[in-house]
Amino acid sequence: MQAILGKTVYTGEERSLSNCYVVFENGRIADVTSEKPECEVMGEYEMLTPAFVDAHSHIGTIRAGEPEEEEDANDDMDALLFELDVLDSIIMEDTSFRDSVEAGVLYSCVLPGSANVIGGRSVLIRNFADNTRDAFIKYTGLKTAFGYNTKNYENGKGVHAATRMGAVSLLRKMLIKGKKAKTLVEHGKKSVDELEPRMDTVLSILDRQEKLRVHAHKTDDIMAALRLADEFSIDMTIEHASDVYRKGTFDFLKEKGIPVVYGPMDAFPYKVELKHESWRNAEYLIGSGVKFAVMSDHPIVLQRMMLLQMRHFLRLGLTREQCISRLTKYPAEILDADGIGTLAKGKVASVVCWNADPFSLDSYPVAVYAEGKKVV
Incomplete structure (x- = not known):
């Protein structure tokens, strides 16, 4: 099991969360939680969005x-x-x-x-x-x-x-x-x-x-x-x-x-x-x-x-x-x-990690996870 932390997490469900971990295992999201999980945290990022x-x-x-x-x-x-x-x-x-x-x-x-x-x-x-x-x-x-x-x-x-x-x-x-x-x-x-x-x-x-x-x-x-x-x-x-x-x-x-x-x-x-x-x-x-x-x-x-x-x-x-x-x-x-399409339990762990708000011109993905595997 692994996790990534987002200071802001756009879930895809027309809402955002603050300081939440996206926890995933075997390519699927196991949890989206504000509590630090008992597993390796792969990185901390300004923003997370679904792929x-x-x-x-x-x-x-x-x-x-x-x-x-x-x-x-x-x-x-x-x-x-x-x-x-x-x-x-x-x-x-x-x-x-x-x-x-x-x-x-x-x-x-x-x-x-x-x-x-x-x-x-x-x-x-x-x-x-x-x-x-x-x-x-x-x-x-x-x-x-x-x-x-x-x-x-x-x-x-x-x-x-x-x-x-x-x-x-x-x-x-x-x-x-x-x-x-x-x-x-x-x-x-x-x-x-x-x-x-x-x-x-x-x-x-x-x-x-x-x-x-x-x-x-x-x-x-x-x-x-x-x-x-x-x-x-x-x-x-x-x-x-x-x-x-x-x-x-x-x-x-x-x-x-x-x-x-x-x-x-x-x-x-x-x-x-x-x-x-x-x-x-x-x-x-x-x-x-x-x-x-x-x-x-x-x-x-x-x-x-x-x-x-x-x-x-x-x-x-x-x-x-x-x-x-x-x-x-x-x-x-x-x-x-x-x-696909949202960051929620049971969905595939396809997550985009941003250096800043995606709507800012100076933002870009610094890491991309595709069904649990880091591809960028």
């Missing part, structure tokens, strides 16, 4: 130091690629992983890019692992994209849409096909083994066993996604929502119980569908009360810079504790990753 969790990135697929044509985030075979697994595109040698770990970002949800209506399965990984076998934690849903990107994929082969309505219709057509296949199976007229391979995934969507991670920046692209959610009773998250500049959209998502993985902020709005993008829009996100986490969308915002985005939320009235939770507890909850 950060990036709920939306392309790290390892769009890699540092490699030309654009070598990226592995988007495949051009077809608009609907239910069979793809982004884990097969991740290269852990990407030097961005090292930078992220040094910045306290230990977990990434990696998604395929947004060129395809269905881009493939997304995955939660450990940034500190040597290979994808050791990095893998769990699958986190199917990347789905609405809006400009899917209708502007000039290199796309197979069937691709030229309009927004075309992109939505491709997905709707497949979901209708899935409903009919499900009926045939339920009535014994077909077995699951007789269905085409992608239909297994479509059925898992219809059964709400697999959620859609919906790339959408604009309000009306979000509304198109919600129409499908209502029509087919689909579980989904909204990813980005960067161009939403009215509170009503976030209010509606709150009413529907659909969480948002928001951002990236501090990125250049390089296309028309981002013309209303502004850090000020986050005021409506906060005010709605919808559950949300903040993404990097690495490399759009470098993952190591993810914490810097939280200055906007401080300006808009969130406390430091609440800001930390948007990078820890809430992304873990949205990803259904129970073991």
